[in-house]
Amino acid sequence: MGATALRNGPSPVPAPIDSIVEVRGISKTYGNVEALRGIDLDFPRGKLTSLLGPSGCGKTTLLKIIAGLIRADGGTVAINGKHVTAPGPERAFVFQDFALMPWATVMRNVAFGLELRGTNKAEREAIARRYIAEVGLAGFEDKYPHQLSGGMRQRVGLARALSVDADVLLLDEPFSAVDEQNRRKFQEDLIRLRTNQNKTFIFVTHSIEEAVYISDRIVLLSPRPGRVSQIIEPEIDRSGDPERIHRDRHYLDTVEEIWQGLKQYVE
Structure with missing residues (x-):
């Protein structure tokens, strides 16, 4: 086997x-x-x-x-x-239903965990940009969830989990x-x-x-x-x-x- x-x-x-x-x-x-x-x-x-x-x-x-x-x-x-x-x-959690903030851009959604930790804006956006590119969404930083397909929204959720550098x-x-x-x-x-x-x-x-x-x-x-x-x-x-x-x-x-x-x- x-x-x-x-x-x-x-x-x-x-x-x-x-x-x-x-x-x-x-x-x-x-x-x-x-x-x-x-x-x-x-x-x-x-x-x-x-x-x-x-x-x-x-x-x-x-x-x-x-x-x-x-x-x-x-x-x-x-x-x-x-x-x-x-x-x-x-630990970071990726939900089945995306769990994105509908009023926030891709950049803000991905950087949100870092914002909660008090990371300064320039640093958290640089980190978020890196992971947005890592999941194949470079160029979509200023889009909102309703402007994305289901697959793209899930990529945002994954980038958000990666950005906080959880083990x-x-x-x-x-x-x-x-x-x-x-x-x-x-x-x-x-x-x-x-x-x-x-x-x-x-x-x-x-x-x-x-x-x-x-x-x-x-x-x-x-x-x-x-x-x-x-x-x-x-x-x-x-x-x-x-x-x-x-x-x-x-x-x-x-x-x-x-x-x-x-x-x-x-x-």
């Missing part, structure tokens, strides 16, 4: 990893609905990890707990060894609202950004193909209550022509392996 799979239960202990995010015993209940139960995970520094699983398994809930946007009922999250319970400068970028299905062509381009851009920026990405997706294509590591969550059921590390060479990956035997084998594990939960 084209992946290394680590399952819960009796198995060889994996080699230690350089973890930037450590999740221990995280549980969350909404009313009578148990969303997460006893999640233990380590997220490797400088890697892209995808959270994948059936609808309702708690992927976004776990992401928002790591972000500090909602509180867990039990367990801890540590970033760089420090326990966190609220948002912090070491960890948390992405909640960021490409789900764009068409297939833009989604493919975003995936290629994300692989490039992960390499160039040397950031740690935690990425929520419903797409098996997307997870395998972009990820260094894929965490499969079980149906509610969400628990870690499997961790897969795709053995895929992402150098060269990106289109080649979709025809790569290891890519196809890994997609099929994950589908075989998930299809029992599809109604």
Whole structure:
């Protein structure tokens, strides 16, 4: 098979990893609905990890707990060894619905996090301009969100997250609202950004193909209550022509392996 799979239960202990995010015993209940139960995970520094699983398994809930946007009922999250319970400068969140300020230009939206930190205008605009160009929006600095396509608005959200120089970028299905062509381009851009920026990405997706294509590591969550059921590390060479990956035997084998594990939960 084209992946290394680590399952819960009796198995060889994996080699230690350089973890930037450590999740221990995280549980969350909404009313009578148990969303997460006893999640233990380590997220490797400088890697892209995808959270994948059936609808309702708690992927976004776990992401928002790591972000500090909602509180867990039990367990801890540590970033760089420090326990966190609220948002912090070491994390940046990219929302599914863009979450841009409609009255602000692209420049102002991208620079907003730096403005909140008190960075002077010249410096924050220079930083924002750099990341606007990095995501392919040079020349659109003075446009407003309503003047942009959905794909362009999502690029603004990504540039905003990059501009604050957070160690960890948390992405909640960021490409789900764009068409297939833009989604493919975003995936290629994300692989490039992960390499160039040397950031740690935690990425929520419903797409098996997307997870395998972009990820260094894929965490499969079980149906509610969400628990870690499997961790897969795709053995895929992402150098060269990106289109080649979709025809790569290891890519196809890994997609099929994950589908075989998930299809029992599809109604």
